[in-house]
Amino acid sequence: MSRPIPIKNSSRRPAESEISSSPPSAVEVNSWPTYPSPSPFLDSNLAIFTRRQSDSSRSTVAKQLKPFATRDIKILLLENINQAAHDIFRKQGYQVESFNTSLPVDQLIEKIHDVHVIGIRSKTNLTSQILQNARNLVVVGCFCIGTNQVNLEFAAKKGIAVFNSPFSNSRSVAELVLAEIVCLARQLCERSMEMHQGTWNKVSAHCSEIRGKTLGIVGYGHIGSQLSVLAESMGMKVIYYDVVPLMALGTAKQMTSLNCLLSLADFVSLHVPELAETTNMIGQPELAAMQQGSYIINASRGHVVQIPALIDAMKSGHIAGAALDVYPNEPVANGPLFTSQLNSWTEDLVHLKNLILSPHIGGSTEEAQSAIGAEVGEAIVRYVNEGATTGAVNFPEVRLRPLTLEEDNHARVLHVHQNVPGVLRTVNEILSEHNVDKQFSDSRGPIAYLMADVSNVSTNEIENLYKKLTATPYNIATRLLY
Numbered sequence: 001m002s003r004p005i006p007i008k009n010s011s012r013r014p015a016e017s018e019i020s021s022s023p024p025s026a027v028e029v030n031s032w033p034t035y036p037s038p039s040p041f042l043d044s045n046l047a048i049f050t051r052r053q054s055d056s057s058r059s060t061v062a063k064q065l066k067p068f069a070t071r072d073i074k075i076l077l078l079e080n081i082n083q084a085a086h087d088i089f090r091k092q093g094y095q096v097e098s099f100n101t102s103l104p105v106d107q108l109i110e111k112i113h114d115v116h117v118i119g120i121r122s123k124t125n126l127t128s129q130i131l132q133n134a135r136n137l138v139v140v141g142c143f144c145i146g147t148n149q150v151n152l153e154f155a156a157k158k159g160i161a162v163f164n165s166p167f168s169n170s171r172s173v174a175e176l177v178l179a180e181i182v183c184l185a186r187q188l189c190e191r192s193m194e195m196h197q198g199t200w201n202k203v204s205a206h207c208s209e210i211r212g213k214t215l216g217i218v219g220y221g222h223i224g225s226q227l228s229v230l231a232e233s234m235g236m237k238v239i240y241y242d243v244v245p246l247m248a249l250g251t252a253k254q255m256t257s258l259n260c261l262l263s264l265a266d267f268v269s270l271h272v273p274e275l276a277e278t279t280n281m282i283g284q285p286e287l288a289a290m291q292q293g294s295y296i297i298n299a300s301r302g303h304v305v306q307i308p309a310l311i312d313a314m315k316s317g318h319i320a321g322a323a324l325d326v327y328p329n330e331p332v333a334n335g336p337l338f339t340s341q342l343n344s345w346t347e348d349l350v351h352l353k354n355l356i357l358s359p360h361i362g363g364s365t366e367e368a369q370s371a372i373g374a375e376v377g378e379a380i381v382r383y384v385n386e387g388a389t390t391g392a393v394n395f396p397e398v399r400l401r402p403l404t405l406e407e408d409n410h411a412r413v414l415h416v417h418q419n420v421p422g423v424l425r426t427v428n429e430i431l432s433e434h435n436v437d438k439q440f441s442d443s444r445g446p447i448a449y450l451m452a453d454v455s456n457v458s459t460n461e462i463e464n465l466y467k468k469l470t471a472t473p474y475n476i477a478t479r480l481l482y
């Protein structure tokens with residue numbers, strides 16, 4: 001027999017049409033209606049009960065831990081996150097509000113106030129100032145590779161897990177870069193722009209095949225190594241530089257220094273993350289170290305290349321061409337926004353010859369975006385519904401095997417706490433009033449995360465358990481799934 005679910009209001013799930021019925025603003029795609037919270041603990045943040053499944057089919061089948069009032073879970077999706085993620089969240093009954101763009105800081109602060117989940121891409125900066133305002137936030141989903149836009153440490157200290165998609169758009173970036181290598185070698189974009197203006201300009205001077213040329217890849221991770229394989233298949237020689245020794249694919253060769261790579265490559269492509277050490281990594285001395293008439297491509301992060309130095313190197317002819325997909329400051333929305341107001345050197349940049357400028361589209365393919373939507377969407381659901389942090393970038397990785405339908409009177413405790421001595425003793429004293437079936441705890445820097453399945457817990461005792469755990473001195477965030 002399934003037991004009554006402790007829900008104050010109607011347990012009717014909102015229909016799709018209800019979820020998206022609020023009046024749209026300029027950028028709004030859909031938004032949630034305001035429901036009174038039926039969950040007794042959700043307003044006090046982080047405690048989510050789960051509904052036991054009907055036990056008519058008792059077996060060792062995994063019990064789906066599903067928030068008992070899923071419509072309480074509010075999700076804010078920014079920057080045109082793929083439909084695959086929307087579908088996953090709506091299937092769970094979560095309330096989804098989405099925007100095609102990122103939001104200005106004041107609007108973001110207002111919107112983030114009540115949500116449990118926020119999904120972003122590369123344009124939304126979740127600084128400590130913004131996260132400070134997130135009263136109920138449990139998890140951030142970066143629907144991209146880079147996580148430099150989120151203050152990961154601050155989020156962890158607030159008990160907010162952050163997930164990303166480590167490689168679902170890597171192939172798309174590598175393919176774009178390979179195409180750009182060919183376009184630069186053949187001055188293709190230049191010729192195309194001339195034709196659009198009615199000019200026939202058939203030239204071969206300074207145009208070359210890429211076969212036999214040397215590609216220098218800086219950062220031989222997911223994207224760099226994928227590009228390595230593609231470039232070799234086109235007959236290029238590949239050399240790479242990375243801060244860690246990495247197995248060379250094909251006949252690629254690792255260089256011992258950045259300068260060594262710069263001095264040997266005909267094409268240099270940058271694939272490093274944004275870090276203090278990679279900020280301004282390519283400036284005047286590095287460009288000067290490159291071969292006369294060589295090319296540079298940056299599809300990593302805007303601060304990796306000093307653009308004024310690149311402008312000088314291209315004006316002098318030392319660098320024969322470049323492709324940029326990323327910029328120090330990028331517009332928050334589509335439109336005529338790539339101006340000198342955004343980056344002071346824009347006017348100089350846009351008048352350079354053989355320069356391909358693209359609006360941060362390296363990972364923008366249908367394949368990459370739907371794979372990312374599914375991957376990050378599922379990771380978020382697993383964390384919200386089951387507490388598993390597998391793949392989190394700022395939390396210790398902790399998961400427990402699922403509860404089964406046979407396990408009655410169980411509760412799952414999810415406890416984020418400061419990583420100091422004595423916490424587990426205190427927590428286990430509280431849990432010992434019940435039977436601890438299994439538990440797993442791990443730490444990462446200043447925070448630790450405990451998952452425990454306890455049995456012999458009645459519905460009435462859950463609130464008590466929750467209150468006791470949240471009152472422990474080093475508690476950061478506690479949730480209870482049931």
Ligand SMILES: NC(=O)C1=CN([C@@H]2O[C@H](COP(=O)(O)OP(=O)(O)OC[C@H]3O[C@@H](n4cnc5c(N)ncnc54)[C@H](O)[C@@H]3O)[C@@H](O)[C@H]2O)C=CC1
Pocket residue numbers: 145146166167169170173218219220221222223224241242243244271272273274275277278299300301325326360361362363364
């Ligand atoms: N343009 C776009 O749309 C996209 C841009 N990106 C950017 O590309 C970056 C790289 O992506 P992945 O290859 O997936 O990352 P990854 O983490 O797999 O590889 C990065 C590599 O850079 C190396 N590295 C770190 N610091 C270095 C340094 N100072 N010098 C040399 N190597 C260094 C690392 O050891 C690692 O092997 C991301 O962090 C992101 O910022 C990623 C996806 C799409």
Ligand SMILES: O=C(O)CCC(=O)C(=O)O
Pocket residue numbers: 121122123143144145146147169363364
């Ligand atoms: O597609 C995006 O919005 C961001 C792509 C990117 O730069 C990343 O995945 O790190």
